[in-house]
């Protein structure tokens with residue numbers, strides 16, 4: 001029997017065998033993989049994943065669910081980390097690390113940013129998220145979905161939407177469609193900003209008021225000369241800039 005879902009923890013439990021099998025097939029676990037599942041809940045994905053792996057790590061915030069997982073799986077097969085994934089130190093797990101999970105939708109954006117900070121140790125991520133969030137993650141410039149999330153994640157990962165999962169696959173059904181996304185960290189030859197904190201600040205300020213011209217939104221961060229050095233017209237709007245152009249803008253801005 002499924003536990004009573006807690007709304008504040010974004011609990012929507014997968015119950016549809018067809019989609020459970022498809023997600024596990026998309027993850028394609030290999031015995032020796034170091035895999036961590038975020039938000040295992042009652043274990044719809046956990047059990048089939050654990051069956052295919054020598055060892056699985058899971059990070060679950062809900063004490064009751066973590067206890068139930070410990071009762072069901074031997075510690076030699078599944079390590080249950082009762083912890084908040086938003087602050088969990090993924091560097092404490094063996095690398096190279098694969099990451100998966102039907103993520104709690106109420107914290108998906110900060111969770112994606114937290115996970116991105118461990119990109120150097122990660123091989124790939126296969127996540128289920130609200131479809132609208134996945135659309136924003138994979139969006140291209142000049143589209144309504146393109147924003148801070150697109151730029152900050154595409155800076156580090158190659159991303160692909162795999163398939164949709166309808167509300168009826170869950171208990172209780174969420175109000176929104178869900179989608180599976182695969183994220184693969186870009187290699188060492190990826191475009192890197194000279195100062196990643198500044199890059200993040202430029203992207204955040206630019207999309208803070210996405211309809212305004214960059215010369216207004218970035219007044220405090222990027223001088224007119226810096227726009228010239230980067231070869232970017234300061235009358236453009238954030239949503240027209242590629243990731244590479246944001247990096248160029250950040251690199252030409254004076255440090256500060």
Ligand code: SAM
Nearest residue numbers: 009012013014039040041061062084085102104
């Ligand atoms: N994987 C299960 C499934 O597919 O049926 C449950 C998915 S449910 C959408 C999200 C899970 O994440 C819940 O088990 C919830 O308790 C857990 N969770 C919520 N916030 C969390 C957090 N900050 N850190 C770790 N787990 C969290």
